[in-house]
Amino acid sequence: MKLFNTYTYRIALFLSAIFVCAQFSYSQGSWLELLPGAKKLSYDDKTGKQRLTGFLNFKYQGNVMFCDSAHYKERTGEVWAYGKVQINKADTLNLFCDSMYYNGKTRLAKLWGHVRIRDREYKLTTDSLDYDAKSSKAIYRNKGKIENITTNEVLTSVYGYFYPNTEEAFFKGNVVYKSDDLRLTTDTMHYNYLVHKVFFYGPTVGVTKDSKFYCDKGWYHVETEEGLLTQNAKIEQAPRIITGDSLFYAPKRKFAEGRGNVQMLDTAQKVQFNAGFFTSDGNTLKDVLTDFPLIRIMKSKDTLFLRADTLIHLRDTLEKTLRIRGGQDVRIFQNKIQGVSDSLDYRKADGVMDLWGNAHFWSYNSELIGDTIRVFIKNDTVIEKAHLFPHAFSANELDSGRYYNQLSGKEIWAYFKNNELIRSDVNGQAKTIFYPEEEEKTDSAIVVKRLGLNRIYSSDLKVYMDSGEVIGISYINQPDGKFYPIDKIDPEEQFLKEFKWNPMLRPKTWQELQEPRKIPKEVVGDKKEPNGRNK
Numbered sequence: 001m002k003l004f005n006t007y008t009y010r011i012a013l014f015l016s017a018i019f020v021c022a023q024f025s026y027s028q029g030s031w032l033e034l035l036p037g038a039k040k041l042s043y044d045d046k047t048g049k050q051r052l053t054g055f056l057n058f059k060y061q062g063n064v065m066f067c068d069s070a071h072y073k074e075r076t077g078e079v080w081a082y083g084k085v086q087i088n089k090a091d092t093l094n095l096f097c098d099s100m101y102y103n104g105k106t107r108l109a110k111l112w113g114h115v116r117i118r119d120r121e122y123k124l125t126t127d128s129l130d131y132d133a134k135s136s137k138a139i140y141r142n143k144g145k146i147e148n149i150t151t152n153e154v155l156t157s158v159y160g161y162f163y164p165n166t167e168e169a170f171f172k173g174n175v176v177y178k179s180d181d182l183r184l185t186t187d188t189m190h191y192n193y194l195v196h197k198v199f200f201y202g203p204t205v206g207v208t209k210d211s212k213f214y215c216d217k218g219w220y221h222v223e224t225e226e227g228l229l230t231q232n233a234k235i236e237q238a239p240r241i242i243t244g245d246s247l248f249y250a251p252k253r254k255f256a257e258g259r260g261n262v263q264m265l266d267t268a269q270k271v272q273f274n275a276g277f278f279t280s281d282g283n284t285l286k287d288v289l290t291d292f293p294l295i296r297i298m299k300s301k302d303t304l305f306l307r308a309d310t311l312i313h314l315r316d317t318l319e320k321t322l323r324i325r326g327g328q329d330v331r332i333f334q335n336k337i338q339g340v341s342d343s344l345d346y347r348k349a350d351g352v353m354d355l356w357g358n359a360h361f362w363s364y365n366s367e368l369i370g371d372t373i374r375v376f377i378k379n380d381t382v383i384e385k386a387h388l389f390p391h392a393f394s395a396n397e398l399d400s401g402r403y404y405n406q407l408s409g410k411e412i413w414a415y416f417k418n419n420e421l422i423r424s425d426v427n428g429q430a431k432t433i434f435y436p437e438e439e440e441k442t443d444s445a446i447v448v449k450r451l452g453l454n455r456i457y458s459s460d461l462k463v464y465m466d467s468g469e470v471i472g473i474s475y476i477n478q479p480d481g482k483f484y485p486i487d488k489i490d491p492e493e494q495f496l497k498e499f500k501w502n503p504m505l506r507p508k509t510w511q512e513l514q515e516p517r518k519i520p521k522e523v524v525g526d527k528k529e530p531n532g533r534n535k
Helices: 002-027
Strands: 033-035 038-044 049-060 063-073 078-089 093-103 108-118 122-132 137-140 144-148 154-157 159-163 168-178 182-192 197-208 212-221 227-237 240-250 255-266 271-281 286-290 294-297 304-307 310-315 321-333 337-347 352-363 366-378 382-398 403-409 411-417 420-434 437-441 446-450 452-466 469-476 480-485
Touching: 271 310, 337 366, 352 382, 352 411, 366 411, 403 411, 403 452, 420 469
Parallel strands: none
Antiparallel strands: 033 049, 038 049, 049 063, 063 078, 078 093, 093 108, 108 122, 122 137, 122 144, 137 159, 144 154, 154 168, 159 168, 168 182, 182 197, 197 212, 212 227, 227 240, 240 255, 255 271, 271 286, 271 294, 286 310, 294 304, 304 321, 310 321, 321 337, 337 352, 352 366, 366 382, 382 403, 382 411, 403 420, 411 420, 420 452, 437 446, 452 469, 452 480
């Protein structure tokens, strides 16, 4: 936007120099110097006007004016110029119009008819132009165009206002700026030369070779090339679409920042980022999301949602995701899978997501707990397996919380199909409490009957599941077990010492991931009722 940084300021200074110098010279009694060329001079006693015709050539304060005819009223300091009016300032700036009027007392000037102001690089074209030397204000009201003669820069608007004293310019009504790199349309534009900023007011659209942006308000710094979009701000840069209450972009520094309801959608990777605050650093290829951030990975019907107090997104030079890291209040949600932890590290290239610190994982009516849970993911959303270590526990709720199948050991490998838990392998110091069942057929229904409690210790074991129900267990290396009929269960045997059940930690919907997690004190999992069950 070089045009803003030079020409709008030059126009204002040119008009100011011509008419302010003209009034200063007039007050000294030598406002106009008539040069040779006039063919006829007449004087009207009634009006006090002097009329000159022919090829007229005036000079004042180094400025030269040409016209076909002119009227001059010495008493009031008024001058009228007609026909091919031209004012030249030191051979650097030229003003052209069909007619011109200037009042030396009110210091008002009017130019109309094919008005052009140009220097060696820029040109202003309009139908008419008013200039108030007293308040230092120039206005065109019937469409104007500013062009860079040496490049393709063009600005058009219905209204244009120039203020030399404050070094500002305003453009209003169908404002359009064009260059080789940018097309910008807006309702109102304000340029401040002192701070080198262009301000936008009203619906604004900008189009570049590789992006498009929208806003209802914003600014652009013509030297640093930094900009701020506010009110319905949106940037489209394929394959990414970014929206927010405000978006700041500094391309030279490769830095961007978003505040308030920030959303970034990557249509190629089918990933969406939401946050209250967002920063993007192109030098480190790192995005940081805070203020209830949320990431949606939409590679399958079962969208994967990730949230944390802080999410860090690392990308490669092609803008593709390499890694996602999260800290504090990590929560994961899919329709069939949910999880929580203190920290998260997802390495996309490896298809591995680590959850550590109070890590919990849920599938149907099963809860898996480990110091660390390493989740193996295919195509970003399909869970293949999970590794719980070094202290692993799993519980499976039965009969609405009346009983719990339980597993514990040094490590557990959980295997999934279509994001459903189908098998758990316990390795090292395996313990299990299992409630076998049988089906009894009646004339009208099939009744499931609990047979009792199986408590078995083994070095390793495998548990097979279907739709959240245990359908078989394989024990390895001489299991030590005991069976209790359902009416003779020993309360001391009913729960493993590692038992925890935390339904209140489990996310119920993806929407609740956008709110702070509230955990009532009474659901802490390591407290037990007298019969051994957790509160």
